[in-house]
Amino acid sequence: MGLALGLAACSLGAQAALPVQHWIQPSGARVYLVESPGIPMVDVQIDFDGGSRRDPAAQAGLAAVTAALTSRGVRASASGPALDENALGEAWADLGASFGASASADRLTFGLRSLTDPELLSRAADLASRQLAEPSLPEAVWRRDRERLVASLKEADTRPGTLAGKAFAEAVYGRHPYGQQMTAQTLAAISVADMQAYLARSVQACSARVSLVGALNRAQADALTRQLLARLPAGPCQAQPAVPEVAALAAAREQALPFSSAQAHVLMGQPGIRRNDPDYFALLVGNYILGGGGFVSRLTSEVREKRGLSYSVYSYFAPGLHAGAFTVGLQTRSDQTAEAVRVVREVLTRYVAEGPTEAELQAAKDNLVGGFALRIDTNKKLLDNVANIAWNDLPLNYLDTWTQQVEQVRLEDIRAALVRHLQPDRLVTVTVGAQP
Numbered sequence: 001m002g003l004a005l006g007l008a009a010c011s012l013g014a015q016a017a018l019p020v021q022h023w024i025q026p027s028g029a030r031v032y033l034v035e036s037p038g039i040p041m042v043d044v045q046i047d048f049d050g051g052s053r054r055d056p057a058a059q060a061g062l063a064a065v066t067a068a069l070t071s072r073g074v075r076a077s078a079s080g081p082a083l084d085e086n087a088l089g090e091a092w093a094d095l096g097a098s099f100g101a102s103a104s105a106d107r108l109t110f111g112l113r114s115l116t117d118p119e120l121l122s123r124a125a126d127l128a129s130r131q132l133a134e135p136s137l138p139e140a141v142w143r144r145d146r147e148r149l150v151a152s153l154k155e156a157d158t159r160p161g162t163l164a165g166k167a168f169a170e171a172v173y174g175r176h177p178y179g180q181q182m183t184a185q186t187l188a189a190i191s192v193a194d195m196q197a198y199l200a201r202s203v204q205a206c207s208a209r210v211s212l213v214g215a216l217n218r219a220q221a222d223a224l225t226r227q228l229l230a231r232l233p234a235g236p237c238q239a240q241p242a243v244p245e246v247a248a249l250a251a252a253r254e255q256a257l258p259f260s261s262a263q264a265h266v267l268m269g270q271p272g273i274r275r276n277d278p279d280y281f282a283l284l285v286g287n288y289i290l291g292g293g294g295f296v297s298r299l300t301s302e303v304r305e306k307r308g309l310s311y312s313v314y315s316y317f318a319p320g321l322h323a324g325a326f327t328v329g330l331q332t333r334s335d336q337t338a339e340a341v342r343v344v345r346e347v348l349t350r351y352v353a354e355g356p357t358e359a360e361l362q363a364a365k366d367n368l369v370g371g372f373a374l375r376i377d378t379n380k381k382l383l384d385n386v387a388n389i390a391w392n393d394l395p396l397n398y399l400d401t402w403t404q405q406v407e408q409v410r411l412e413d414i415r416a417a418l419v420r421h422l423q424p425d426r427l428v429t430v431t432v433g434a435q436p
Helices: 005-010 062-069 085-095 118-133 139-156 160-173 184-188 192-202 218-229 280-292 298-305 334-354 358-370 372-376 379-392 398-407 411-421
Strands: 021-024 030-035 041-048 098-103 108-115 209-214 253-258 263-271 313-317 325-333 428-433
Touching (some): 030 218, 030 379, 041 379, 062 108, 062 139, 062 192, 085 118, 098 118, 108 118, 139 184, 139 192, 160 253, 160 263, 160 325, 280 334, 280 358, 280 398, 280 411, 298 313, 298 334, 325 334, 334 428, 358 411
Parallel strands (some): 030 209, 253 428
Antiparallel strands (some): 041 108, 041 209, 263 325
C-alpha cells in the first residue's frame, strides 16, 4: 500500500469534515478511526514496519512471500485447532468476511473487512487474531508456492515492461533495498524459519498502526483493536536496524536493452522525495502540470499531440519513508525511441528551469480540487487515506485541509521545488526494444 505522488490526488483528502480520532493503547498500538455509520461494515488496516525495505539482499522477496503464506493456515494452539488453507478459506467464507496480508516497499499490511453485527464481528476478529499471531507457514505449501513464483518470474521476464522496470529500479536505487529484485535465487534462499523470524521482528503490537473506517464508535473500535492484537507478544518493541537513505545520482545513466518488439518501452527518472518532504504539495501540483494530468499535461502535449511519438506519456513521484523514484514513462515505435527520449529531456529541462505558467497552475488546481469529492466515496478509499495519515504521521485534519494545501501552492513554490529535487542532466534512461 505505498503512494505515487502523481496519483496522490486520487487517494488523499476530503472536502467535508471527516474527524479522525486517534489514541494510543497501553500496548503502544496507535489507533486511527473515522466513524462511517452509513452501512453496517468496518474496514481495518494494520500496518507494521516490515516491508521489502527490510528484506536482506540475498533474500529479496521475503516480506512478500511471508505475507502471502500467512493466509495458508493457522497452527493449533490454546486458541483452537489447526486450520489448513482450505479450512481457513471456508471459515472466512462462512463469516462473510475477509482477512489477508500484503507487503509494500515500506510496510507489512493486514486488512480485515467484516459486517459489524456484534457476533459476526467478534468471530471475525478472533479468527483474524489467530491468523495474525499464529500462522502455520506450512513448509509443503511454501515449496509449492515457490515453484509457482519462479515460473511466474520467468514468464514475466519475457515481457519488455518487466525488463524495463527492473533495470530502472536497479539504476535509480543502486544498492538501496528499494531496488532489490525477487529472483529464483533469492526465493531459494528463503526458509520457513526465515519467515518466522521476519514476523517475530515485524509483527509487534507495540509498533502497530491500526486504521479503522466503519460503523463503530471509539469504544467499539478500541475493543476490536485489542481483540485483533491480543495474541501478539506483550512487551517493549524489538528495535529494527536503520535503513540508509537513497543516494542521489552523481551522473546520468543510460541503458538500452534489445528486445524484439514493435514498441519500445521507455522509463526515465531519478530518486525523488520522501513522503514527509515539505515540498510534497508543490511537487504534487507541479507534476500534475508536467505529466500527471493525463491529456492536459505538458508531456502529452509535446510528445503525443505535437509529434505523435506515443499514445500516452506520464510522470509521477512515488514518495515513501525514503526517496521514491521520480518516473517518466512511455511506449513508442522502436524507430522513434531516440526522438521520444530527446523530447522528454527537453520538456523536463525547460520545465525545471522555467516552471509552469499562471494559467497552467490555475488549471491544475481547478482539476485537482474539483475532482476531490469522488476520492473518498467508499469506506475503502477512506481507509487508504486514514492509513496514509497513520503511517506518515500526518496531521489529523489532513483530509480537511488537503484542498487548501493545493490552493496555496504558488508558482515560486513549484519552481523552487523542481530545482531542489530534479536534475535533468542526471537522469536514468532505460529503453527496451529493437535497437537501431
